[in-house]
Amino acid sequence: MACRSLFFALRRNSSYIYQPQPCFLKGASNLSRFSSSGAVNSDVAIEEETHSSVAEDGDDLRSRIMRLRLPKRSATNIIQKWVLEGNTITASELRDISKDLRRSQRFKHALEISEWMVAHDEYQLSDSDYAVRIDLMTKVFGIDAAERYFEGLPLAAKTTETYTALLHSYAGAKLIEKAEELYQRIKDSNLSFDALTYNELMTLYVSVGQLEKVPLVVEELKQQKVAPDIFTYNLWISSCAATFNVDEVRRILGEMSHGAGSDESWTRYLNLANIYVKVGHLDNAASNTLVEAEKRISQRQWITYDFLIILYAGLGNKDKIDQIWKSLRMTNQKMISRNYICVVSSYLMLGHTKEVGEVIDQWKQSTASDFDMLACERIMAAFTDIGLGEIANNLNMVLIDKNLNPGNN
Template sequence: MASRRSCNYSLSRLLSTGAAGTEYVEEYPNNLETDDLKSRIFRLRLPKRSATTVIEKWVGEGNQVSISDLRQISKDLRKSQRFKHALEISEWMVSHEQYKLSDSDYAIRIDLMTKVFGIDAAERYFEELPQSAKTSETYTALLHSYAAAKFVDKAEELFERIKGSDLSFSALMYNELMTLYMSVGQVEKVSYVVEELKRHKVEPDIFTYNLWISSCAAALNIDQVNRILDEMKCDSGCNDDWVRYINLINIYVTASRLANAESSSPVETEKGITQSEWITYDFLVMLYAGLGNKDKIDQIWKSLRMTKQKMTSRNYICILSSYLILGHSKDVGEVIDQWKQSTTTDFDISAFSRILSAFSDVGLTEKANDLNLLLIQRNCSPTNE
């Protein structure tokens, strides 16, 4: 167990700052049904207060605490972005030898250390782990930290170590590196990662395909997008969610080609953003719709509206389609109003006809009807051209 304890590299000292027992000043409720360990920890309002002190007091009162309880509380804390307290729970688990840590526990610990102390601390912790704890999960956790910080060199160096190991990795690890390349604009490297994934006979998941397709869209390689879609259809993991995702991308491909047929010249702006870059943004909006990530769609749309770029009917149709797919009718109505009020592009009723047809063609008839109703309410039905 000595090697296990050596991994902490004075974490107890780091975590003990302001952790005196007197800091837990909240009153316990009289109703014993609400007085459990999770409730006590969540009543710690300030990060400097110590979850470790609360656990020690709980145990000192004769209560039992299982590792599954600690894992669940830690999970709930992470969801609430209370990373310091979650890390203190992890520290408690490490310091008590009756708890047997899993690969996931170590991986979560690396992620928490990154968030609380920074990547350098997480990196040192990983290197000091016993070899038995350097698993596919801990490697992937460190790679995730590098990817989130956009440390390309460190991520690539770690990837080479991973390739040289005898460990088996899931698609998640490859997705992390692909995400990094997409975030720093090195889209040409994504296909290399896909090649490595296939060479190691790892099954791609829908996120793998999402990133791969995004990289092809960034290069405007629509033919390759179609080849990837064909591969997805033949994948043994293909399910209803994948089919819905494929249909969404087919809508994009159809819409983008129609838009290109109408206007082949790049949009001139002060910042020099080209038509191809706009297509990439549109495509990513559709992909996030397929993944149900409205927050990302909101971010992209807000960023695009803040530029001085000229909007096209394709831009509006893309965002309308995405919100419609996710069932956010209020946002759809707001975008329609923005389009009607826009001074930089014509309000294109015919574009609505195309998107209504596209939705109907892939079986999204109810969504098409919802859009048609919204258009009628705003006196801009496609039938009123």
């Protein structure tokens, strides 16, 4: 379960997530069932009842749809009523509302907006519209429906985005055979694909524990002269670290350092991954005690979580770090010093010293892992070594504030 939620989280934050995260279908006929149900009149009634509060919330189409909290309510009816009132709505406005609904996980309403666009010829669907529709169909009606929808698309609509959307659906459901068959069709299609498509297959292999297949996908990606992105590298490094192949991890990090990606996210990720490998003593993992060996499977999962945290730290996404760290602390698996080192370093890199102090307290109180003052000193030394002395000093100040001044130990 841990690995599964991890890689779903990763996909939701890859560039593919129609912010983010592709969705799915089970038959357009079922959707019309929602629209033709008794919910129509109920929706209008609710709209009338809440009309008095519209002035406060804003009387626009987005506000009206966002007030439909229950899935059984119909967004289609709200759009229809809006049009009957003499208002117009553009495709870009509908796409923006759909994006907000997906962010709120209101997939049925988002799919109804897609249905509206399909049913009205004045809206010309883009490649992204088709891909989002596949994603929404999967979420609302299931993968079989999404698959049928994709197969029924005209050839011109079977694009990079729609192929990748269906691959995402297969990967999310861990349908290895179907994913591999579709991947072969993708390779035979003569379309141009970017790293995202390969990342989907890599995510699937890591989530099902077929780590040995990840480098093969990377090799194919490079043969096609596709540039790996930060997600590609994170999946690749994570798969190697999970098998304690630290030499390969270091080689990949070296490749990243000479790669084309040199923006702030890329640099942050590289620095954190190097610190984690060095300070977390990954290279000693293979020679750990028998007790540690008995935890090997769970530790493999923990390492992949560590690299997900490193990824989000590289991307500057503190909210995701917060969510992952909270979920990890709620599990019954035992954390070790390496896991604390990862999250402390990530918060430090982003300048969140308050959260660093909270993690230090959690580490001290942990019954599974004794607080390691030497590890904190190694973290400070590692940041100093790469020219980030100010960040090292931030940790030192946190430790002093908690009466843990390294100089007194």
